[in-house]
Amino acid sequence: MTGKFTRRQALALGGGALAAAATAAPADAASAWIRLPVVTANIGRNNLAAREPAIRDVRSADPGNRPFVGWQEISEGDDGEPAIISSYFGDAFHNAFLYDAEAHRVPISVPQPWNVIARLATKVHGQVGDVSPPRFINEVVLQHNANPALVFTFINTHYIYGAYNGPQEAYRRQYWDLLKQQHRERVMAHNALGRLVIWTADTNNPNYGNATGQPNEQKAFPGDIDRINWLPGNGSVQLNLLSTKVIPMNVDGHNARAAIFRIRSV
Template identity: 50%
Template sequence: MESLSRRRALALGGGAALGTAGVLAGAAGAGTAAAGNRGTRPARARAAGAWHRLVVVTANIGREHLTERERAIRDVRHAVTVDGALAQPLVGWQEIGEGDDDGKEAGFIGKHFGSAYRNLFVGDKTASRVPISAPTAFNVTAHRVTWAHGGKAGVSPHRVLTEAVLELAADPQVKFVFANTHYVAGAFNGKDDPAEAWRDKMWQQHFAAHRDKVLAHWHAQGYPVIWTGDVNRTPLPLLVPGQEQRAFAKGIDQIAWLPGTNGTELRLNRTASVPMHVDGHDARVAIMQIRHA
């Protein structure tokens, strides 16, 4: 585990301006076709769907002040309000049960993200450290785990990426993939560490899996991909130069997205952060909009 001072310095790199928004319902516009007396005229182009609010959070719980964990998880659930009503954020979690495996963090997620959510991969043997909380405003049509690399005793656990294919219940034409991950700590930091070469190699292997097995895999099927994670490197090289977009220019806690070709559009309105009080990480928030064009 990295020292608290280094984790704080990396995690807080690149400030964010606080904003508020919520998940807003909207009806998609419908195309029309008019019939004449002597036949059917060509259908008009379908109107673009309404923009829907989408709040995305990346939240690393950490391993320092363990008595603050429930507060941190509750504060993520309460991260954004609009007109006094809580938004339902889409959350990628990191370090759940990592180094403090008393089972409490999974319970806190269940308590504060309850029946209004599907808490994917919580308690999963392979992927429990990086679960996803998806509000029921989205249908989960598929989910999977992608292996990044194995662990090393006394250095790091194994690393994976968790993924969920989501469609907006109010407009099922709005489809995208949400992915979440946590890279190995301590790579490329220049410290005298017997495991430094292993850390660097595993970080690069994880980056390749993220790019090729997740982003490229789903992009080839037309999906836009929103991803969250603690990448343990700042600045993080773009996984897909010229296409990938980031909510934050710096910092190890990242929210990014790769546009797709299935007609689902994404745009960023503003960003925010949520103090976590557990260690050097604050949760980061991207307040976005999504629609089917």
């Protein structure tokens, strides 16, 4: 099959049949695989002096390649982290939400040659006493500069602590459950458009399953509270997990997690 149609064949097939036939493109229509490192990194505040080397090590998660990073706890009870991130994730990155007035706690570092073509910060709940700041779900839709067909969504968030770990206080669960509900809604909204979704989060739940309840949602780090998951789209963009690694940070109890993927359009 050549993948090309004469005008007569196109008229005979009709629009719907032609669309179906076009999706059955030959294997050589796929783009080349592109390496895609993804990191989730919660930068705490117990050892402030360790933050800069931790951020430096996140930048070097996949030597020779620029990583995507979903950050948590940025400027949460401490300061200076945006400047450190901007130093190591500079001109070759777009640091979405890093200086946002409200959504800055869960920014996303996007490396060139990926372009942010849409972005959204969803406020899930406000301040909860002295146990939680306002919580947001941040998302960006990304398109590769050299391949407009290579599009996916990256989502990052941070669930309230102490609902399903630590003290496990019942009153906190309404906030955790609300974020889980909206997390699912945001992933599924992009999935309904046919997009691949990759998400990062500190879930604060060691028994966290997945965001959507979909059987094809995949996990790079099952069993951890710090997660990198992905939900395939309509198949026009393919993602394969190649390897994983843990990056010691020595700031508090969190280490960064890195998943090395490859991605292509078909």
